[in-house]
Amino acid sequence: xxxxxxxxxxxxxxxxxxxxxxxxxxxxxxxxxxxxxxxxxxxxxxxxxxxxxxxxxxxxxxxxxxxxxxxxxxxxxxxxxxxxxxxxxxxxxxxxxxxxxxxxxxxxxxxxxxxxxxxxxxxxxxxxxxxxxxxxxxxxxxxxxxxxxxxxxxxxxxxxxxxxxxxxxxxxxxxxxxxxxxxxxx
Numbered sequence: 001x002x003x004x005x006x007x008x009x010x011x012x013x014x015x016x017x018x019x020x021x022x023x024x025x026x027x028x029x030x031x032x033x034x035x036x037x038x039x040x041x042x043x044x045x046x047x048x049x050x051x052x053x054x055x056x057x058x059x060x061x062x063x064x065x066x067x068x069x070x071x072x073x074x075x076x077x078x079x080x081x082x083x084x085x086x087x088x089x090x091x092x093x094x095x096x097x098x099x100x101x102x103x104x105x106x107x108x109x110x111x112x113x114x115x116x117x118x119x120x121x122x123x124x125x126x127x128x129x130x131x132x133x134x135x136x137x138x139x140x141x142x143x144x145x146x147x148x149x150x151x152x153x154x155x156x157x158x159x160x161x162x163x164x165x166x167x168x169x170x171x172x173x174x175x176x177x178x179x180x181x182x183x184x185x186x
Contacts, residue, residue, distance in 0.1 A: 033058040041082035122176040
């Protein structure tokens with residue numbers, strides 16, 4: 001594996017990992033902690049904004065319910081408020097010690113919106129992959145022009161980069177298809 005392939009592979013892996021994290025936050029018919037763990041919570045007593053996963057443990061004891069147990073009980077009101085103001089469409093129910101989040105079933109219209117959102121997320125990351133490819137090919141061309149690599153090395157490097165992008169685009173397509181299947185589950 002050439003230095004160009006390594007560079008390209010590392011950058012493309014970051015793109016795939018980013019998409020994987022983004023897709024975790026997309027709501028499906030099933031309750032998963034990933035749905036709320038990245039919600040930003042303004043904590044007045046701490047004087048900062050933190051992610052929910054930094055403030056509480058999140059579990060899914062039932063397929064349609066999440067339970068949020070704050071590490072610090074004084075933050076429960078802030079967490080409730082943060083979940084209500086997020087655009088998840090979930091109303092928290094608190095008993096003073098923990099917060100239950102009943103996940104309502106998705107309407108047909110909302111499923112279509114989410115499917116479109118997931119598709120556009122995939123397209124954005126494919127564009128990011130193509131940008132990585134463009135940058136690495138520019139580097140190969142510059143090195144060829146500067147005579148630091150031969151024409152054959154440049155051509156084989158470009159072929160390897162093209163194979164990498166095909167592989168990663170296919171992985172993105174598979175991730176999007178799996179997420180859309182999850183969204184359509186009732």
